[in-house]
Amino acid sequence: MSTLSFTQYSLVGSDTTKFLQGQVTIHAERLEDNITQYTVICDLKGRIHFGIWLKKISSEHFEITVVSDQSHDFEQHIRKYGAFAKITLTALGEVFPTLQQHSTVFSAQKTDIVAWQHAAIADGQAWITQATAHAFQPQELRLHQQHAIAYDKGCYLGQEVIARLWFKAQPKQWLHLIEGTGIAPDVLSKIGTGIQVVNRIALESNQYLALVIARPQSLEESTEVSVLELPVHLQGDVARPK
Numbered sequence: 638m639s640t641l642s643f644t645q646y647s648l649v650g651s652d653t654t655k656f657l658q659g660q661v662t663i664h665a666e667r668l669e670d671n672i673t674q675y676t677v678i679c680d681l682k683g684r685i686h687f688g689i690w691l692k693k694i695s696s697e698h699f700e701i702t703v704v705s706d707q708s709h710d711f712e713q714h715i716r717k718y719g720a721f722a723k724i725t726l727t728a729l730g731e732v733f734p735t736l737q738q739h740s741t742v743f744s745a746q747k748t749d750i751v752a753w754q755h756a757a758i759a760d761g762q763a764w765i766t767q768a769t770a771h772a773f774q775p776q777e778l779r780l781h782q783q784h785a786i787a788y789d790k791g792c793y794l795g796q797e798v799i800a801r802l803w804f805k806a807q808p809k810q811w812l813h814l815i816e817g818t819g820i821a822p823d824v825l826s827k828i829g830t831g832i833q834v835v836n837r838i839a840l841e842s843n844q845y846l847a848l849v850i851a852r853p854q855s856l857e858e859s860t861e862v863s864v865l866e867l868p869v870h871l872q873g874d875v876a877r878p879k
Contacts, residue, residue: 639750641766642705645732645743648715649698650724657699660718660794661691662775664787668693673702673742676785677765677775678714683798685773687711688765690741702732702743706767736760739783739868754838755846761814761867763835763848768824773835776802777850779812779871807876810852815862821845828862831855 648657657665663676670693678687687710690702703711708728715726732743736756757764763778776799780786788803802808812835815828821839822828832855837847847862856864866872 639754641750641754643702643732643734643743644705644708645700645702645729646711647698647727647729648701648724649727650722651697652719652722653699653724654696656719656722656724657691658790659792661689662780662786662793662799663691663784664790665691665693665699667787670694673740674785675741675762675780675783677780679775679793679795679799680771681795681798682771683774683795683802684771685765685775685778686770686794687714688763690743700729704764704766705731707765707770710767710770736762739870751838754836755840758836758838758846758848759814759865761812761848761871763812766824769835772825773850774802774808775799776875777808777811778835779867779875782871782873782875803877810850810855811875812867812871813849813851813853813856814865814867815847815849815856816840816865817845817847817862818843819845821847829855829859832859832862 654665660678661676668674673690673692675690677685680686687707692700733748734741734743734753735748775786821837822834824834826834832849832851835848835850837845839845
């Protein structure tokens with residue numbers, strides 16, 4: 638049984654798109670109607686504060702889903718940064734995830750969240766909880782390969798750091814899919830040297846599946862885990878093409 642749950646909100650008002658444009662890493666103005674897109678809100682250091690699933694109903698109405706243990710902080714964040722914007726945030730309640738062609742969608746109909754966790758990890762879809770907030774940079778999680786970062790939009794929280802890493806540098810470590818033997822390690826824990834757990838789930842036969850942040854060399858030298866292939870769209874170089 639999973640303790641993971643999700644809370645959905647509606648964000649409405651004449652300033653909704655403009656407000657989100659200054660918050661999330663995607664280009665909110667270009668988001669297609671009724672398409673759920675994963676994106677993130679970063680802190681000023683360019684690290685992920687909230688992972689959110691964003692669905693545009695109209696330019697003045699978006700649905701936003703967050704992992705429930707971040708819901709209180711998310712509400713406080715929106716109130717702080719949206720204090721002078723014409724927006725209203727309303728909690729809609731618990732929703733349940735389903736994986737559809739490399740994208741997670743939500744509904745009020747109950748689904749097997751453990752099965753979703755397994756599928757999401759195997760698909761390279763990392764998610765952020767309160768425990769992993771402020772721990773990772775978007776590019777480390779390969780979010781640019783999942784259409785979750787736009788590098789040609791205006792300012793948003795953490796944009797200067799994120800853009801600098803993309804245009805002038807590159808990550809030293811990034812997302813990989815691994816399988817290991819034994820008890821599934823805690824998130825943020827280290828497996829050996831330089832392999833940090835983002836998400837994990839226990840499998841049968843005393844094994845586990847995990848998404849980790851690591852340097853390729855660390856994985857090559859590890860005798861504790863096996864590296865599995867991510868989906869094709871996540872197998873490319875995480876650095877900007879030269």
